[in-house]
Amino acid sequence: MTKTYPSKINYWVYLPLIAFITYFISRAVIEGQWAGVIVVGTVSVFLIIPMIFITRYRITDTILNVRSGFIINKNIEIAKIKSIEPNHSILSAPALSFDRIEIFYNTYDSVIISPKNKEDFIETLKQINPAIVSEV
Template sequence: MEKVYKTKIAIWLICVIVGFTVVPIIPVLVYDFSWIGVTIIALILFVALFSIFNTRYTIHNNILSVKCGMFSTDSYDINQIRKIKDTNSILAAPAASLDRIAIYFAQQRTPLIISPKDKIGFIRNLQAINPDIVYLNSK
């Protein structure tokens, strides 16, 4: 059975992305209108928002797949997960919120950092597949 979890999305992140793409377009619109400039900035905004709203985490059998927008899908063996820890790390990650979890694997030094909307359901689903996963809740 396949279970899909969407990423948790922080509204402030959407505002920052829109701000960083809309503010540079103001001079293009006011002083020297250019369809090329408007098109480039609109494409950048589209790609950024598409990536955020299409980030998802899929559990299928013993594989965790992480899809970030239209760019990449990475797969991980759930049986290699050792522990999961709450984090608010700002490291670049396929996570659209700072309410994140760090997933530590047996053969990796760097954790996978993600932000599923249903964090507890996601962790329980992983633990149902691999009961050896330890969840270190910070609350």
């Protein structure tokens, strides 16, 4: 069994980032600073845009894979997941929404994510590992 859950996306969260990128690119163009256009454009294309379009959470029979852009690709053993709690932190995470959950695993590890269908996502994890405690 493999189930893939896309990240819930709140596009308004990214408006300041888009405004920031647009501002710096337009300033660089106006001032003829083509190196700035290339740097900001490259970072945007290869780091930020893929995070928006390639953030997903895949559940297999034993592994939860958290993927965000080209940077984050984390495998978590579902058998080692202890609990799931709601989380509305603004800290950076492989989550594209503030409607987040935090998954605690191993002894001190956790990951904050924002699956689109939280209830089904959590239920799928609990079917594999019934010992998971969910406070969501």
